[in-house]
Amino acid sequence: MKVIxxxxxxxxxxxxxxxxxxxxxxxxxxxxxxxxxxxxRNAEDTKVTDALIKYYKSYTNGxxxxxxxxxxxxxxxxxxxxxxxxxxxxxDIAEAIKSLAQLPIKDNDFLYDSFLAAGEDNNAKLIAxxxxxxxxxxxxxxxxxxxxxxxxxxxxxxxxxxxYDKLEKLRHSDDVLVxxxxxxxxxxxxxxxxxxxxxxxxxxxxxxxxxxxLYENFTDVNGIFAAHPGVVExxxxxxxxxxxxxxxxxYAGFSVLHDEALIPAYRGKIPLVIKxxxxxxxxxxxxxxxxxxxxxxxxxxxADDNFASINMSKYLMNREVGFGRKVLQILEDLNIRWEHxxxxxxxxxxxxxxxxxxxxxxxxILSYLTRELGVDEVEIEHNLSIIMIVGENMxxxxxxxxxxxxxxxxxxxxxxxxxxxxxxxxxxFVIKTEQEKEAVKSLYQAFFSPDK
Amino acid sequence: MKVIxxxxxxxxxxxxxxxxxxxxxxxxxxxxxxxxxxxxRNAEDTKVTDALIKYYKSYTNGxxxxxxxxxxxxxxxxxxxxxxxxxxxxxDIAEAIKSLAQLPIKDNDFLYDSFLAAGEDNNAKLIAxxxxxxxxxxxxxxxxxxxxxxxxxxxxxxxxxxxYDKLEKLRHSDDVLVxxxxxxxxxxxxxxxxxxxxxxxxxxxxxxxxxxxLYENFTDVNGIFAAHPGVVExxxxxxxxxxxxxxxxxYAGFSVLHDEALIPAYRGKIPLVIKxxxxxxxxxxxxxxxxxxxxxxxxxxxADDNFASINMSKYLMNREVGFGRKVLQILEDLNIRWEHxxxxxxxxxxxxxxxxxxxxxxxxILSYLTRELGVDEVEIEHNLSIIMIVGENMxxxxxxxxxxxxxxxxxxxxxxxxxxxxxxxxxxFVIKTEQEKEAVKSLYQAFFSPDK
Numbered sequence: 001m002k003v004i005x006x007x008x009x010x011x012x013x014x015x016x017x018x019x020x021x022x023x024x025x026x027x028x029x030x031x032x033x034x035x036x037x038x039x040x041r042n043a044e045d046t047k048v049t050d051a052l053i054k055y056y057k058s059y060t061n062g063x064x065x066x067x068x069x070x071x072x073x074x075x076x077x078x079x080x081x082x083x084x085x086x087x088x089x090x091x092d093i094a095e096a097i098k099s100l101a102q103l104p105i106k107d108n109d110f111l112y113d114s115f116l117a118a119g120e121d122n123n124a125k126l127i128a129x130x131x132x133x134x135x136x137x138x139x140x141x142x143x144x145x146x147x148x149x150x151x152x153x154x155x156x157x158x159x160x161x162x163x164y165d166k167l168e169k170l171r172h173s174d175d176v177l178v179x180x181x182x183x184x185x186x187x188x189x190x191x192x193x194x195x196x197x198x199x200x201x202x203x204x205x206x207x208x209x210x211x212x213x214l215y216e217n218f219t220d221v222n223g224i225f226a227a228h229p230g231v232v233e234x235x236x237x238x239x240x241x242x243x244x245x246x247x248x249x250x251y252a253g254f255s256v257l258h259d260e261a262l263i264p265a266y267r268g269k270i271p272l273v274i275k276x277x278x279x280x281x282x283x284x285x286x287x288x289x290x291x292x293x294x295x296x297x298x299x300x301x302x303a304d305d306n307f308a309s310i311n312m313s314k315y316l317m318n319r320e321v322g323f324g325r326k327v328l329q330i331l332e333d334l335n336i337r338w339e340h341x342x343x344x345x346x347x348x349x350x351x352x353x354x355x356x357x358x359x360x361x362x363x364x365i366l367s368y369l370t371r372e373l374g375v376d377e378v379e380i381e382h383n384l385s386i387i388m389i390v391g392e393n394m395x396x397x398x399x400x401x402x403x404x405x406x407x408x409x410x411x412x413x414x415x416x417x418x419x420x421x422x423x424x425x426x427x428x429f430v431i432k433t434e435q436e437k438e439a440v441k442s443l444y445q446a447f448f449s450p451d452k
Numbered sequence: 453m454k455v456i457x458x459x460x461x462x463x464x465x466x467x468x469x470x471x472x473x474x475x476x477x478x479x480x481x482x483x484x485x486x487x488x489x490x491x492x493r494n495a496e497d498t499k500v501t502d503a504l505i506k507y508y509k510s511y512t513n514g515x516x517x518x519x520x521x522x523x524x525x526x527x528x529x530x531x532x533x534x535x536x537x538x539x540x541x542x543x544d545i546a547e548a549i550k551s552l553a554q555l556p557i558k559d560n561d562f563l564y565d566s567f568l569a570a571g572e573d574n575n576a577k578l579i580a581x582x583x584x585x586x587x588x589x590x591x592x593x594x595x596x597x598x599x600x601x602x603x604x605x606x607x608x609x610x611x612x613x614x615x616y617d618k619l620e621k622l623r624h625s626d627d628v629l630v631x632x633x634x635x636x637x638x639x640x641x642x643x644x645x646x647x648x649x650x651x652x653x654x655x656x657x658x659x660x661x662x663x664x665x666l667y668e669n670f671t672d673v674n675g676i677f678a679a680h681p682g683v684v685e686x687x688x689x690x691x692x693x694x695x696x697x698x699x700x701x702x703y704a705g706f707s708v709l710h711d712e713a714l715i716p717a718y719r720g721k722i723p724l725v726i727k728x729x730x731x732x733x734x735x736x737x738x739x740x741x742x743x744x745x746x747x748x749x750x751x752x753x754x755a756d757d758n759f760a761s762i763n764m765s766k767y768l769m770n771r772e773v774g775f776g777r778k779v780l781q782i783l784e785d786l787n788i789r790w791e792h793x794x795x796x797x798x799x800x801x802x803x804x805x806x807x808x809x810x811x812x813x814x815x816x817i818l819s820y821l822t823r824e825l826g827v828d829e830v831e832i833e834h835n836l837s838i839i840m841i842v843g844e845n846m847x848x849x850x851x852x853x854x855x856x857x858x859x860x861x862x863x864x865x866x867x868x869x870x871x872x873x874x875x876x877x878x879x880x881f882v883i884k885t886e887q888e889k890e891a892v893k894s895l896y897q898a899f900f901s902p903d904k
Contacts, residue, residue: 243767244798251770251797259768266767311874315695315718316711318703318791322784328777337773343792345703346696347875381874399861401870406858409851418853418879420870422763422833423799427870 003032004216005203008039010277014082034181034203037119048119056115089129093122110190113154117191120180128178139175143184150184150192157192167209200261208268215265215272222276223285226300227444231437241287248390248426252302297397298447300390303440305433306354307384313347314375330368342417385436387429395424407446413439455484456668457655460491462729466534486633486655489571500571508567541581545574562642565606569643572632580630591627595636602636609644619661652713660720667717667724674728675737678752679896683889693739700842700878704754749849750899755892757837757885758806764830765799782820794869837888839881847876859898865891
C-alpha cells in the first residue's frame with residue numbers, strides 16, 4: 001500500500017495529468033493520491049495558489065472579484081476541456097471558487113487559509129473525476145472526512161495525534177482516494193493550512209496514518225542531487241538516503257523536502273521515495289530509516305550561508321564551572337537559537353544563523369560577555385557558510401575527513417572551524433561565504449569524481 | 453632584571469649547586485633566586501620533602517622523631533661539607549628542623565604545610581650562604597619579608613593581590629635575594645603552601661611582583677619537547693611558545709609547568725624561559741605573549757587519556773530552544789566540569805574527564821537525559837584520549853588539518869570527534885585511547901619529520 005503525492009508542476013496541464021494517471025494505474029498499490037494545486041504550465045504562467053492570493057486581496061479590499069474568479073475557474077476549465085471530462089465537475093469547482101467570496105471577512109482568522117486551500121481542494125475533485133473517467137475507481141476525500149484534524153494555527157497548522165487513528169480506517173477503502181494536500185480542518189471545522197511544503201506534509205501524514213509501505217513523492221526532478229546543481233555541473237542524484245542524512249542535508253541548504261514533511265513519515269517508520277513524474281522509470285531517491293546495504297561513505301555535500309560566529313576567549317576559561325551554560329543562558333534570554341559551539345581550551349565560539357541576530361542583540365551579547373562574564377576578547381564574525389559532508393556510513397570509513405580537508409586545503413580554502421561529532425553522520429566545516437562554491441566543488445570532486 | 457628559579461634536581465648536591473652558582477654569577481640581571489628543596493642525588497635517594505613528610509607522620513603519631521630529624525639535618529650537613537661552608541649555617545638549619553617538633557599538633561591546620569615548607573626554607577638559607585662565600589652579595593629572604601601573602605588554604609594557597617605591591621619594593625635591593633619557593637604566609641603569619649608545582653608558582657609570583665624582564669625556570673631538561681619523549685623517539689625541544697600554546701599543551705598532558713605557575717607571569721606579561729641547569733648554554737624554551745617572528749604552524753603535539761564522552765541524539769534536537777543549556781545545567785547541578793561539546797544537527801556530545809564521573813552520576817545523567825529531555829539515544833563512551841596539535845600560527849597556514857587528518861588516516865586511526873575552534877590555536881581530535889601513542893607518532897612524523 002503506497003501513498004503517492006504529486007507536486008504542482010506534475011498537475012499543471014493535461015499532458016502532465018496523463019503522466020500522473022499512468023503512474024497511478026501502473027501500480028495497484030498506489031491507493032492514496034495526495035495532490036497540490038495546479039502549478040505553472042510555463043515560465044510566464046501563474047500558479048493557481050498565487051491567483052487565489054490575488055483573489056483574496058481583491059475580496060478583502062472590497063474590489064470587484066469577478067476577474068479573479070474567472071481566471072481561476074478558466075484555469076480549471078482548460079484542464080477539464082483538455083482532459084475531455086464531460087461531467088458537471090466544472091460547475092462544482094466554479095461554485096466552490098465563487099463561494100469563497102461569501103465567507104465572512106471580519107473576525108475570520110481562517111479566511112486566508114480557506115482561499116489558499118481551494119487550489120488543492122478543487123484540483124483533487126478534478127483529478128478524482130479524471131481518474132474515474134479513465135478506469136480507476138477513484139474518490140475525492142476532503143481532509144475533514146479523511147481525518148486530517150489540525151491545531152488552530154492559521155498558516156502553521158500542526159497535525160493532532162488523534163488524526164492518525166481516523167486516517168488508519170482509510171486502509172479499508174476499495175477506491176483510490178484522492179486527497180487535497182496542504183490543509184486540514186480544526187476541531188471546529190475551519191480550514192487551516194500547513195507551513196511551507198504543505199502538500200508534502202499532507203502526504204507524509206497520510207502515509208503515516210494509513211501505515212503505508214511507501215510514501216512516493218513525485219516532483220519534477222530525478223531525486224535529490226548529491227550537491228547543488230547550481231554549483232556543481234550535473235551532480236548525480238542520490239540513490240538512497242537515511243532520514244538522518246536527509247535532516248543533515250536539509251539543514252545546510254537542501255530544500256527538496258522540508259523537515260515538517262519528513263517528521264510524520266519518519267515517526268511512522270515509512271520509507272519515502274522522491275521520484276520524477278516526467279521520468280517515472282528512474283528509481284529516484286529513497287529515504288528510509290537505515291541503509292539497505294553497502295553504501296558509499298559520503299552521500300551528499302550541502303552548503304548554506306548566512307551564518308555568524310560569536311567568538312570569545314578568556315584565559316583559564318575551562319576552569320570556570322558554568323561558563324558555557326551562562327553563555328547559552330544569555331542567548332536563550334535573548335531568544336537566540338544557536339547551532340554549534342566548538343571550543344578550544346580558553347576559547348569558545350557559538351555559531352548562529354544571521355537571522356537570529358540584530359544589531360541590538362549583538363550589542364547585548366558583547367556587553368554581557370565583557371561585563372558579566374569577563375571575557376578577554378569577543379567578536380562577532382559575519383559572512384560565514386557551513387559546509388557539511390553527510391553520510392551515515394562515514395564512521396566505517398577511516399579517512400573521510402582527511403579526504404575532505406585535503407580537498408579544501410588543495411583549493412586554498414581556509415577552515416574557520418571544524419566539527420565532527422560522535423554520531424559521525426556528518427562533518428561540518430565553517431568557512432567564509434566567499435569560498436563556499438569553491439569548497440562545494442572541491443568536495444564533490446574529491447568524493448564523487450576522484451579521477452577527473 | 454631576571455627572576456631565576458631552580459628545581460630540586462638542580463639543588464640536590466654540591467656539584468649541582470656549583471652549576472647554579474655559575475649560572476647566577478654569569479648574568480648580573482639574575483637578581484632573584486627562587487629555590488626548591490634539595491631533590492634526589494640518585495635514583496635511590498630520598499627527597500628532603502619526602503623525609504619531612506615522614507618526620508611529620510612520626511611527630512603526629514607521637515613516635516620518636518630523632519632519626520627523622522638527624523636524616524634531614526645530615527642531608528644539609530653533607531652539602532655544607534661538600535661546599536666547604538664554614539659558618540654556623542648548619543646550626544641554624546638544625547635548629548629550624550628540630551623546632552618543627554615543638555609546633556602545636558591540635559587545632560593546627562598549618563602544621564603539615566610548616567613541615568613541608570622547611571625543605572625549601574632551609575635550602576634557601578644554605579644557598580644564600582653559599583653564594584656569599586663565593587663572591588655574590590646574596591641575602592636569604594623569608595616569604596613573609598618578601599611579601600608573599602596568601603589565602604588561608606593549606607596545601608592550596610592562593611596569592612593575595614596585595615602581595616604584588618610589597619614584592620615590587622624588592623626591586624630596589626642591591627643584593628641577590630634568595631627566596632624559598634613553594635609557600636607563603638597568611639595574613640595571620642601562618643606558613644601555607646601552594647598546590648603542586650609550588651616553587652614554580654613562587655618564581656612566577658616573584659617575577660610578576662618585581663616586574664622582571666624574564667622569569668628563568670631551570671630544570672633538568674633542555675626545554676619543552678614537541679611531543680612526549682616516552683612516545684616519540686628523541687623529540688626536539690621547542691624554541692618558542694606562547695602562553696596560549698603552553699596552556700593548550702598543558703591541558704593535554706604536557707606537565708612541565710602547571711597552570712598555576714603560568715598565571716602570575718602571564719598576567720604580569722613576563723616572558724618565561726625553561727632552561728637546563730646541566731646545559732645552561734642551550735637556549736631552552738621561551739614562553740611569551742606573542743611569537744617573536746616567523747614560526748612553524750605547529751609547535752607541539754600533546755595527548756591525554758582518561759576522557760569520556762556523553763553522546764546523545766534526538767530527532768529535531770536543534771529546533772529545541774534551550775536544549776544544550778539544559779544539558780549543561782544538569783552537569784553543573786551534578787558538579788561535573790565539561791571540556792568540549794561537539795554537535796551535529798540532531799546529536800550532541802559532551803566530553804568530560806573520567807574523574808568527573810562516578811557510576812552514580814552516570815546513572816543520574818542517563819536518567820535525566822532520557823526522562824526529562826526525552827533524547828532518543830544516549831550512551832557514555834569511555835577510554836577516550838584527546839590529541840591536540842597546537843600552534844598559534846596555524847591560522848596562517850592552510851592545510852594543517854589536512855596534514856593531520858591524512859597522517860591519522862594513513863595510520864588507520866579512527867577519529868571519534870574533531871573540533872577546531874575559531875581561535876585556531878589548536879585542533880583537537882578525540883580517539884580511542886588504545887590508538888593514542890600511534891596517533892602521536894603519526895602526527896609528529898607528519899609535522900616534524902616529513903622526510904623520514
